[in-house]
Amino acid sequence: MGASGSGAIAARGTNAAAFGGVANHPRISKTRRADEPAPNVADYDEARSTFRWSDARRAFEGRPFGLNIAYEALDRHLDGPRADHVAIRWLGKHGEREEWTYRSLARETRRFARALESLEIAPGDRVYALLGRVPELFVTALGTLRHRAVLCPMFSAFGPDPIRARMTIGQARVLVTTERLYARKIAPIRSELGSLEHVILVGDDRASTAVPGTHDWATLVASAPDEHAIAPTDPETPALLHFTSGTTGTPKGALHVHEAVVMHHLTGGWALDLHPDDVFWCTADPGWVTGTSYGIIAPLTHGVTMIVDEGELDAERWYDTLARERVTVWYTAPTAIRMLMKAGAEPVRTRDLSSLRFLASVGEPLNPDAVVWSQEVFGRPFHDNWWQTETGGIMVANLASAEVRPGSMGRPLPGVEAGIVRRGDDGSIEEIVAPDIEGELALRPGWPSMFRAYWGQPDRYAKCFADGWYLTGDLARRDADGYFWFVGRADDVIKSAGHLVGPFEVESALLLHPAVAEAGVIGKPDPIAGEIIKAFVALKPGFAAGDALSLEIIGFARKHLGPAVAPREIAFVDSVPRTRSGKIMRRLLKARELGLPEGDTSTLEGPGSS
Ligand code: AMP
Numbered sequence: 001m002g003a004s005g006s007g008a009i010a011a012r013g014t015n016a017a018a019f020g021g022v023a024n025h026p027r028i029s030k031t032r033r034a035d036e037p038a039p040n041v042a043d044y045d046e047a048r049s050t051f052r053w054s055d056a057r058r059a060f061e062g063r064p065f066g067l068n069i070a071y072e073a074l075d076r077h078l079d080g081p082r083a084d085h086v087a088i089r090w091l092g093k094h095g096e097r098e099e100w101t102y103r104s105l106a107r108e109t110r111r112f113a114r115a116l117e118s119l120e121i122a123p124g125d126r127v128y129a130l131l132g133r134v135p136e137l138f139v140t141a142l143g144t145l146r147h148r149a150v151l152c153p154m155f156s157a158f159g160p161d162p163i164r165a166r167m168t169i170g171q172a173r174v175l176v177t178t179e180r181l182y183a184r185k186i187a188p189i190r191s192e193l194g195s196l197e198h199v200i201l202v203g204d205d206r207a208s209t210a211v212p213g214t215h216d217w218a219t220l221v222a223s224a225p226d227e228h229a230i231a232p233t234d235p236e237t238p239a240l241l242h243f244t245s246g247t248t249g250t251p252k253g254a255l256h257v258h259e260a261v262v263m264h265h266l267t268g269g270w271a272l273d274l275h276p277d278d279v280f281w282c283t284a285d286p287g288w289v290t291g292t293s294y295g296i297i298a299p300l301t302h303g304v305t306m307i308v309d310e311g312e313l314d315a316e317r318w319y320d321t322l323a324r325e326r327v328t329v330w331y332t333a334p335t336a337i338r339m340l341m342k343a344g345a346e347p348v349r350t351r352d353l354s355s356l357r358f359l360a361s362v363g364e365p366l367n368p369d370a371v372v373w374s375q376e377v378f379g380r381p382f383h384d385n386w387w388q389t390e391t392g393g394i395m396v397a398n399l400a401s402a403e404v405r406p407g408s409m410g411r412p413l414p415g416v417e418a419g420i421v422r423r424g425d426d427g428s429i430e431e432i433v434a435p436d437i438e439g440e441l442a443l444r445p446g447w448p449s450m451f452r453a454y455w456g457q458p459d460r461y462a463k464c465f466a467d468g469w470y471l472t473g474d475l476a477r478r479d480a481d482g483y484f485w486f487v488g489r490a491d492d493v494i495k496s497a498g499h500l501v502g503p504f505e506v507e508s509a510l511l512l513h514p515a516v517a518e519a520g521v522i523g524k525p526d527p528i529a530g531e532i533i534k535a536f537v538a539l540k541p542g543f544a545a546g547d548a549l550s551l552e553i554i555g556f557a558r559k560h561l562g563p564a565v566a567p568r569e570i571a572f573v574d575s576v577p578r579t580r581s582g583k584i585m586r587r588l589l590k591a592r593e594l595g596l597p598e599g600d601t602s603t604l605e606g607p608g609s610s
Helices: 006-017 044-050 053-058 069-073 103-116 134-148 162-171 179-192 260-270 289-301 313-323 334-343 368-378 457-462 503-508 545-562 586-594
Strands: 086-091 097-101 124-128 152-153 172-180 200-201 238-244 251-259 278-281 304-308 327-334 358-360 382-386 418-423 429-431 439-442 471-479 484-489 493-498 500-501 517-527 529-541 569-572
Touching: 053 260, 069 134, 069 260, 069 289, 086 103, 086 134, 097 103, 097 134, 103 134, 103 569, 124 162, 124 179, 134 152, 134 289, 134 327, 152 162, 152 289, 152 334, 162 179, 162 260, 162 503, 162 545, 172 179, 200 278, 200 382, 238 289, 238 382, 251 313, 260 289, 278 289, 289 304, 304 313, 358 368, 418 503, 484 500, 493 529, 503 517, 517 586, 529 545, 545 569
Parallel strands: 086 304, 124 152, 124 172, 152 238, 172 200, 278 304, 278 327, 327 358, 358 382, 529 569
Antiparallel strands: 086 097, 238 251, 418 429, 418 439, 439 471, 471 484, 493 500, 517 529
16 A cells, blocks of 8 residues: 555546445434443544653553563453453354453463464564454464464455465464365465465364364364463564555565554544443454454453454344344444445344444445434444554544544544645655645554554555655545545555455466456446456457356456455456556556546557457
């Protein structure tokens, strides 16, 4: 992210076509029930004006081991009243149910850290997780952080190509995965993963495993000693590696440090309004940054009970879960909300969802209709918030104490200085102070969860900063009251069902197919997923375009990339439009797809085709 460009066509196309534009919906003001706690931020202006990062950091000083995320999430609670409070209520795919208290979860993470020690894994080594939403994921994450190794969670629906790329870039030493995922995705590429020394397998149905060349979780971890002291952890110690996508080149590993926990904790309180007695459900997949920052770390630092559902999105199942578990704070994503909208209001009416107190959404544009719908159906609006892998934590949010402006991402949190900027041709940055003008969303660096590097790619990191700003790669505008409104991406990166997909990664996989000579990939607006991935393919001589070949190429891509990243549509073209320097003009492909003006095509090489 943080790439440059002036993708106004692509950006506007995304929102307007998919959601019918940002209409002027009435603002939603809220009333608090007598039994609800007071919002954590009572007065936005005062909170912003009195807040200092130095004070916030100081509040985390004086811990016995420095600043370690695992300590903040678990150990800190062990001498107090929350030790035996339920930290995780796990709902298995087939109706299983398990409860883990702060004490029991902490014990397992000590075992995991001991297991890493027994494998001679050093602090700073990368431990990858390719797991669904199972309790072992939480043990792996927090055990790795306890040991001061670097956790890298991967999306379990990735195919072997994205997995290989991410494990190679980050030089994975350990992988924790399941027997089934190992057989399907890792075994076929294991010989190519030169740095990978240890694979720890969680058995199918979480039983023991006996797969050659791997360690069995039940033997290695579950039977490890449960004493482990956290070694001194400097706040700048590397902690988390989250991969994200750019328009060009390989995926980028955004590196976060242990100090990020300061941000996770504060924003969990501010933007999600977490209070210790909450039952909190973050539906994000652990393979993406939301699943770690707000699906593991922030809620545990607040001592809440987290719901973890192994199952996939299903309206009946989700509403049952909200009602049965008495969820109070729910953090989900626009694609999920739109799918629930499609299921209608009836499933809501037949359940008691009165426990719900605060609803929040992140990851893609939340269409104003969805906010209005939630107010009608749940009696509560969804509170949109904005952040990205690189920021590590929520930056801009609609707060519990403020009115919600449907379609707006909210206002910058205390300590966050956000601006709208314009990049000059000479690379200079000009801040646009006047309201309601579109530009790139930029942030003043310095918040604790800001990424510290793209792993092994200092040039790409440096390019994200200019004139004292971090450039987010998003286009937005700010209204006169300081509310930010998302406009689109400044680059060609695709957001499909909340997953950030780099077109280059998809194009590279398509080029491996024997029939494909050229490929250009765009996000095509979709009413549910925001965007779906569409590929424009030029064939090699001797191959005939047609439905059969289209299906074959889609199947091929799914096998390599996984279903979330593979194109859903293929269009055959004579050639893919390129600039004279050979860059694919994805913006032109998109404009043609949307029937929008093609804009400046003076740099187009030869005649493109549609
Ligand atoms: P990721 O790094 O995968 O979390 O994706 C971050 C990107 O998702 C941002 O740069 C935005 O393009 C998009 N995004 C995140 N939150 C929002 C939001 N509330 N509204 C619109 N787009 C969002």
